[in-house]
Every structure is written in C-alpha cells, then in structure tokens.
Amino acid sequence: MAISVRGLVHTYPSGVTALQGVDLDVAPGERVAIVGQNGAGKTTLVRHLNGMVRPTEGEVRIGDWSTTEKSIAELAHRVGYVFQNPDEQIFARTVATDVGFGPKNLGFDEERAQRAVSDALEAVGLAHEADVHPHHLSLSERKRIAIAAVLAMQTPIVVLDEPTTGQDDAGVQLIAAIVGSLIAQGRTVVAITHDMDFCIENFDRVVVMAQGEVRADGPAEEVFADVAALEAAAVEPPQLLRVARALGWSGTPRDARAFVDQLAQQRGSGSSA
Structure with missing residues (x-):
C-alpha cells in the first residue's frame, strides 16, 4: 500500500510551523528511515x-484514501503506529x-486475534510475560510490548518512532529481525531513528529532515555521503562509515561484516590501512 505526501504543511495552534511543504512517496514494501x-x-x-495530525495544507494519501476523509479508527486498518514513549500507548492490566486491543477493535475473530497476539509476543521475545502487568516490566520491555501491539494488528504499513530506545544489543537485534520479517511479508516500514548504525544496517532508503523540510x-549509502544535508540536519554518519572515511576508503561499509571484508581487501591490495 503506497504512501503519498504532497505539499504537506502543518502549523500547530501555537503558531509553530513544523512542516513546510513536504513531498514524499513510499512504495509498498519499502523500508524507509527518517532522520534529523x-x-x-x-x-x-x-x-x-x-x-493523529491533520494537514494545514497539502494532502496525505494511504493507498486510495486521503487521510482528511478518514477517521483515526479507519486509518488504523492500514497504518500501525508505535509511539516513541511506550507509556503513551500501554494501558491494560x-x-x-x-496487545490484543488492536486486533479486537479491527474486528478480528477470536481465533485470529489470539493467534495474532501469540505471534506478536513471540516475535518480540515476551511470550512468557503475557499475563504480567505491563508496568511491572522494564522500559525496554514496554517498548517491545508497544511494538507487539502494532504487529498484532497486521497492518500493511508499520510506523516505528525510535524503535531502539532503551534497548540493549540483543533488543536492537530483535527489532532488526522484526523489520526484516515485516519486509519479507511485503509490508511497508517507516521508522524515525537517531541510531544511525541501526539505520544503515536495516534501511535501504534514508530521508533527512531539517527545519520542517x-x-x-535516497539510498542509504548516497544519503550518508551528502555532507551538506547531514550538517544541515545535525546528523553524524554511522560510526563504521566515519572510520572508513578516516582511513581513506572509497567504499561504504553498512555493517561490521562489510567493514571486515573491506579491511581484508585493503590489506590484500597492499594498502597501509
């Protein structure tokens, strides 16, 4: 299901204009990271x-729907949204x-809802905590509950706002696997992240924003080579990319394995690096 944003302007009641004519297209099945x-x-x-927010000017379309013509409840059938702060999303005992609230409200029958909840909790590594009160768990676990709640809704588009917040390495790897699984299912993933290493390792396309624009x-490798855009957005490239550039390499290693492979090539070619 495609996302189309045209001439999007949003001004809050305070008078602050947060978006200044944004155009963006996301094709079905893409994984896109938004940074800034x-x-x-x-x-x-x-x-x-x-x-959740409506345009001041411009239009946002989700498939053949204009968001201004649909309620949040209707749009929930197409877009699942994971909040940055899980405590804004979690409410049950x-x-x-x-996790079952979303499927129930989307009209899943009992069997499908139970299966969706079970699969979602398994995906986030919390199946053993199904009967626990959410606020008895850590922040990182509550974040994964919020992710599970959206996974269970089985929407064609999943939005993740800072998905790695509070996660240790195992948690980050788990979320990376979830992103990969969603893409394998043909679903679209849009993520906001300040974690540039997670970004380049898991997202093919990166959108850089600054001052509402x-x-x-474009492709992650190209965007992280755009020094002017990154400086305007106060974004540092991923650490392995910074090291590669400091060493004078021309390649763009996206993860540790690619970095090691490129290091071996450099040594094999007789480079001092």
Whole structure:
C-alpha cells in the first residue's frame, strides 16, 4: 500500500510551523528511515499517516484514501503506529490484553486475534510475560510490548518512532529481525531513528529532515555521503562509515561484516590501512 505526501504543511495552534511543504512517496514494501535532529518535523510527518495530525495544507494519501476523509479508527486498518514513549500507548492490566486491543477493535475473530497476539509476543521475545502487568516490566520491555501491539494488528504499513530506545544489543537485534520479517511479508516500514548504525544496517532508503523540510532522500549509502544535508540536519554518519572515511576508503561499509571484508581487501591490495 503506497504512501503519498504532497505539499504537506502543518502549523500547530501555537503558531509553530513544523512542516513546510513536504513531498514524499513510499512504495509498498519499502523500508524507509527518517532522520534529523529533534524539532526537524519527523514525528509530525509520520503522525499524519494515521490521522493523529491533520494537514494545514497539502494532502496525505494511504493507498486510495486521503487521510482528511478518514477517521483515526479507519486509518488504523492500514497504518500501525508505535509511539516513541511506550507509556503513551500501554494501558491494560496484562501484556496479552494490551496487545490484543488492536486486533479486537479491527474486528478480528477470536481465533485470529489470539493467534495474532501469540505471534506478536513471540516475535518480540515476551511470550512468557503475557499475563504480567505491563508496568511491572522494564522500559525496554514496554517498548517491545508497544511494538507487539502494532504487529498484532497486521497492518500493511508499520510506523516505528525510535524503535531502539532503551534497548540493549540483543533488543536492537530483535527489532532488526522484526523489520526484516515485516519486509519479507511485503509490508511497508517507516521508522524515525537517531541510531544511525541501526539505520544503515536495516534501511535501504534514508530521508533527512531539517527545519520542517526534506533535505535529502535516497539510498542509504548516497544519503550518508551528502555532507551538506547531514550538517544541515545535525546528523553524524554511522560510526563504521566515519572510520572508513578516516582511513581513506572509497567504499561504504553498512555493517561490521562489510567493514571486515573491506579491511581484508585493503590489506590484500597492499594498502597501509
């Protein structure tokens, strides 16, 4: 299901204009990361996708729907949104009840809903916590509950706002696997992240925002080579990319394995690096 954003402007009641004419297209099945410093307009942009925020000017379309013509409840059939702060999303007395709220409200029958909850909790590594009160768990676990709640809704589009917040390495790898699984299912993933290493390892396309505008949009390797756009957005390239450039390499290693492979090539070619 395609996402189309045209001439999107959003001004809050306070008078602050958070988006200044954003154009963006996301094809079905893409994985797109949106990066930029706080206040760049990232969250305002993605909250238009499920109707939480409405355009001041311009249009947002989810498939053949204009978001201004649909309620949040209707858009929830197409867009699942994971909040940056899981405590804004979690409300039930048990993990399973919380995760099952979305499927129930989307009209899943009992068998499908139970299966969706079970599969989602298994995916986030919390199947053993199904009957626990969510607020008895850690922040990182609550974040994964929020992710599970959206996974269980089985929407064609999934929006993740800072999915790696509070996660240790195992948690980050788990979320990376979830992103990969969603893409393998043909679903679309849009993520806001400040974790540039997670970004380049898991997202093919990167959108850079600054001051309510898109400053760069393209393949991750190309975007992270756009020094002017990154400086405007106060974004540092991923650490392995910074090391590669400091060593004078021309390649763009996206993960540790690629870095090691390129190091071996450099040594094999007789480079001092």
